[in-house]
Amino acid sequence: MSDITADLELDVTDRVCPHTFVKTKVYLDELDEGQILSVRLNDGEPVQNVPRSLKDEGHQILRLDDNNDGTFTLYVKKVGD
Known part of the structure; x- marks a missing residue:
């Protein structure tokens, strides 16, 4: 699995763009600089748009893992506060 430990986890597989990014940004805002958020995204628009x-x-995008079920897990480190 992953050697990255997330400080907060978010699942936006029930959302569509642009709500996937908006929800991710809200969760990221709750973190301190240097903390890591893991985000579970659907394939397609979300996995293309949210990391970008x-x-x-x-x-900082740390990694994007294919979960082999039509979803991906994105690990992002908060930079700036």
Whole structure:
């Protein structure tokens, strides 16, 4: 599985874009700089858009794991506060 330990976990597989990013951003805002959020995303638009949008905001994408069930788990480190 993963050697990355998330400080907070979020599942947005029940959401559609742009709500996937908005919800992810709300959760990321709750973290302190350097903490890690894991986000479970559906394949397609969410997995394409959320990591890119987070990176555009300056956060560090650590890894994107394929869960082999149509979902992915994104690990993102909060940068800045």
